[in-house]
Amino acid sequence: MKKLILLSILVTILALMSCSHTRVEEDTFTITIRDTTYQRFVNNAPGNQDNGQIMPSSRTFNNIRFVNQYDSIVTRHYPDFIRLGFFESIGIMGSSSKNKLAPGLFGLFHDPENLTETFKGDDNATFSGAIYKLGIYEYRLRWFRDAKNWTIGTHALEYIAPDVWIDNALISIFPLYLRKRYFLREEIPYIAVTLGGGIGWWPSQYLNLAASLDLGSIGGLNLRTYLGFIAGYNSSSTPQIKNSNNPDRTISQAFPYFGLGLSVLDFHNLPKETETEWKFHEHSSWDVGLLQIGMLYTTADESVFQTKNDTTEKIFKGLSLKLANAQIAIPILNNRFYAGTSLLNIILLGKKEWGFSILPIRLGYWLVLIEDELSLDPFIEYNYFPSNFINLGSRLNLKISENLNLSLLFGFATGKTDLGYDKSITDEIGLPGEFSRPYIGININIWDRIFYPQELRYNK
C-alpha cells in the first residue's frame, strides 16, 4: 500500500510536470542596420619624384557597406490552464447508511483509532465516505461557439470510497471530466457554481455527476460543497476485488452524495486570465509551496534517527515536515500579517516527542530583510488534530529560485501527541507523549515560492 501511495504521488508529480501549465508566445523583431565605412589611405612613395611629370596619386579609397541584421525576440509567458491542483479531499454524506468510513470533515480528519485493519466502520458517523483527487488539471474547452467557462480535465488518480470497505471503492487513473462554471464573483477569491460530469475508466468504471459551490482559490486553498450522484462498477479484475476475501465477484453500486471538500495547492484562472502574462498575475500569499522538510537540533535524549543497533549520538535529533503550505496575506495594516495552514504538519523533536497534525492554523508576520532574497517569518501555529500542540517559531528564508528556498528554523513547541494511535504506527515512530522543547534546524523548501511585497495584489 505504501508503494502504491508513493507511486501515485510520483505519477501525480510527473503528470503535473508534463501538463502544459505555461503557454509561451514569442515575437521576433528584425532590426536592420545599414552602415557604410569610408577609408582613405595616402601612401607616399619613398624617394624623390620627378617634377614636371604626371604621376598617379598614391591615395587609396576604400568603401565598405554593411547591412547588419539581428533578431530581437520578446518572449511572453501565460498560464495555460483553468485549474491546476495538487490534492482535493471531500468528506461525503449519504453514500452508505452503515459501515461508514467516518473520514471527518473534508474527508481529512480520520480518527487515529480507526486507522486499523480491524476497523469495520462507524454507523453513527456524520460522514459516510470520502473522495480523494490527486493531481488535478483542467483546460479551457472552447466548444459551442466558444461558450464561456467550459473545461475539460482529468486527475492523475481519483479514489471514491462510499464506505469503509475497500472492495466498494471506485478508483480510476486519469478520469475524464467536463465542467461548466457559472461565476457569482469574478474577483479573488472566486465564487462559482460548477456543474460537471466525469467518467472513470480504469480500474473501476463509473460515472460521477456533481454540482458544486466553489470558493477559491486563494493561496491555492479552495472550499467546496458538493451535491452529486455516482454509479460505478468494479469487475473481478480490479485490485480492490482481487485482494479482497472474495475475489470472484463483481460489485455495482449507485449512490447520491452531499459533500464538503477542501483542496490545497489548487490554482484557478478565469479564461481572461489565461491571456494575462504570468508576471502581471495577482498573488495573495507570501509563501505557497509543496514541501518544507528539515532536520532539527533539539536537547532531546534520543534522536529519531537512532535505531536499536545504532546508539551513537546524533547531531540532529528531530525532523520537521510540512506538506502543501500556504501563508495567505491578511490585508490589514501593512499587509504583512498572514494566516497559513498545511495539509500535513509533522514535527519530531526526539524519539518520544512528536506531533502530527492536519490543517494547523498558523498566524505570522512576514518581514522582508533583503528584497527578493532574505525574509524573516515569525509565526505561532496551533495544531489541534490529531496531536494537540503549539509551535512558536521563526524562519529565516533564503530565496534560491522561484521553486526552491532554504530556511533556518528555530522555535519552541509544546503540547502532547494525542493517544489512540495504532500500535503499528507507534512501533515505527516511537511512543507518543507530552513534549515541550526548543529546536533549531535547517529546512529545504521544495516547489516553494516566496512572494515579495511588490508581487502582492494588495500592494498594487
Add this chain to the structure above:
Amino acid sequence: MKKIIYIILMLTLFIQSCWYPQNTIYNNYFAPDRFYLNTNSIDFDEISCLIVTNIDSVTKYSSNAFTMTPNQIVAMKSFKSYTQYKADITTKITGNQGIRFSFRTIIDQYNKIPDIGFDFTPEGCFVFENGIQIRSVDSIKAKIGEKSRILIENYGKLVNIIVDCDTVYYGKTNLPSTEQLIIKTLNNTSAELSGIIFNNLNSDINIFEKQPIITK
C-alpha cells in the same frame, strides 16, 4: 494486463495525434480562434491566422481565402515565422470605409505600439507610420465589390506597397520588421481576402556586402 497496456498506448497515440494546432479536433475544441491557410501546399508557405475579435466574424472558404465582417481583426503570420516577407493578398471590399493592413507591429498590445498602417479605402490609399500619415494617394482607390491585388513588401528597412500595378509607397522606415500582418476591417466594411501568399525574404538578404576597392 497486456491488453490494458495496448489500450493505453493506443489512446496516448490517438490523443497525441490530435494535439497539434492544425488538427481539426484540436482546432474546433481548443483553439477555434485560429485557422490556417495553404495547409498541405507544396508551392506556398503555410500561414497561421489568429482571429482577435469575434470568432464568428471570419469564415475560411477555401485553402487560402477567407471573409471578414465589419470591425474585425485577423493577425496573420507565416508558419515559418519569418519577419521579412512579401505578402500577396487579393482584396475585395464591400462598404465605404475600407480595410487596414498593419505591419511591423505585433498583435499583443495592438494599437499601443508603433506600426506601419495602410488604409485601402474607396477614397484612396493612406499610409501611416506610428499614427502619422506619411502618404496619401487619392488616385488609387478601392472599388467596392471589385478585386484588387495588394503586395506588401517588408525587406530590411524597405517598405513597398503596391496596389494592382501602382506603387502606393516605396520608402524606408526605422521600425523593426515583425512576423505579423494584421488586417482590420473598418466600420461598415466587410472584406473578402483570397489568394493569400507569403514569400520569405529573410533568406534573401546579403548581410555583408563589400564594395570593390576604388583607387583614384
